[in-house]
Amino acid sequence: MDIIASYGFGVEISSMKDADNPFVKNAIKLFSNEKVDNPMVLLMVSFPKLMHYMDLFPPEASDFFVKIVREIVEARKQNPDTGTRNDFLDIILQALKELEENEGYQRMGITQKVLEAQLMVFFLAGFDTGRTTMSFTSYYFALHPEIQSKVREEILDAIKATDGEIRHDTLSKLPLLDACIAESLRLHPPLSRLERVTKRDFQ
Template identity: 25%
Template sequence: MGVTEAAAWVTWTLLVSTVLAYVVYWIHHRRHQHSLFARLGISYVPPHLIYGSNHTLRGRGALATKVVGQWMKQYGKVFGYYVGWQPNLVVADLDLVREILVREFPTFANRPTLVIDAQPVVDSLVGLRDQRWKDVRSVLAPTFSVVKMKYYMGGVINEKINELLSIVSKKVKRGEPIEWHATYQGMTLDVICECALALKTHCQRDQDGDDFFLAVRQFLRNAVNTAILLALYFKVFAKFLSFVSNRLAYSGRMTMMIVNHLRTVITNRRRDSSIKHMDVLQLMLDEAENTQPSDKDCVAEYNSKSGIKRESKKLTDEEIIANAWVFLLGGFETTANTVTYMSYLLAVHPEVQERVYQELCDVLQDSPEELTYEQVHSLKYLDQVFCETLRIYPPAVNFVSREASKDIQVEKSFRFPHVYSFVSRNTVCVIYLNNFII
């Protein structure tokens, strides 16, 4: 064997040995992670080495709530399961839910850490954590007051609903079938785009030809892409997979297109501040400009007693863009689905439909042209129908998830480890809503 062959053999031997050593270490470390619930004395679903229980929970054709319901029958009202390496503790005991989400809320204020740095969600109220979440929320809360929403959004909503009625009326006259879910999706997207994203779209008029409408629907279908799943299973690659998801995946490219548009709009509006636009983006810009940091909250202020570096409550451009984007992320499917289900329930319960119709007639008899904000709030029975629709077909059907910010003993029976586990509440916990009947 020559020197070259010997060197190559040694190199390959070292390489294979290193890989094997890392694989052995990874398996040992993963098994240690999967032993958390056993060490705490909490019953749990036996995990797969790589997937945890995610392949069962999110597998093809699986419904998460039904899977968790089956687990609950087997493991009780408090049990654990793993998503990749991360432990999840399901809590369906109402007293324990109250303890976690009310009495101990400061410890469980944060949502679960995002598996990847998904832009721009990490800068929104969904992704922000601890004090920065509180600061941004305190700035945004006045932005969405009743008076401002009525003034800024009322006209846009009425305009888009009138357009919806016109489209439906024409289809009825022509005897064409109406695909209500797609129709409501178009209306919802038109409202959100104009109110939050400063985009003029025509999703209702031309659904098949509107590129933005088609792109949003495609984005939602591919929101949980392969990069996110791999980050769930292999945390070590999370940063690299964040880049892949944000820059190369379809959902990431779609997001960046909207983010770049919003950044351009913000720059143009700051350049010419004489024109005030009536949308949520303008409200956030105004709030950001009007929020002056006090001496206490000044940027980079140093607290000599605690050694903590404090940040300004003033919104950054990234936070403005992120929260405008979350309007689309959180409002498109949920609103369209709820209105679709409500239409279905009214269709199969004509007696309820008649009562809603009579209530509308009574309210509109003095002003038949257009509903005002105050009149909408006076429609008590319609509100009951809406709430019952949400009870039967909740838009968020999985879990309310919170992450423990520190080790905590709850009701002297369970210990929630800092960072490693978070408490999930599925729809079974919302039992009190079942008492609401139209």
């Protein structure tokens, strides 16, 4: 959650140390909603247009994140000299700028509300899928301690090779861990379908 909050919303949090943080509490509300177990959710997934008439997530939690997005976007617009974070919000800001300058975006139906929704999708998809994958991977490590030990040794060797520093290229030196995560995804994919469809043909 901390990584998604930082790179998606530009918000620095520590979900493990500060569980009472409003960002953390509202994020938990999004994924602990009792409506998820409601049979109507299956209908909404099968017939997406029903989502226009039903709330899948608690309104107060959804409103919280929409408010955060708008406040941060407005703050960065007002203070462009503060520099860029190269995060997802910067991409949104660039898209908003192009939206204002390019009528083609408006004809395609891309509005500020659509861009805000993309940020919400980024958070929901990034957080929940990552959480689910880590949970199942940890579960199988517990079932197979011998594999867990080999993965641990692989990680320690990779970190030792970089003098204790964990870098991005370190991940490419962990083939066993990568294979374990891939197998977990094969057994329990967090997403079983793709919701997006093109509205018209493109060349």
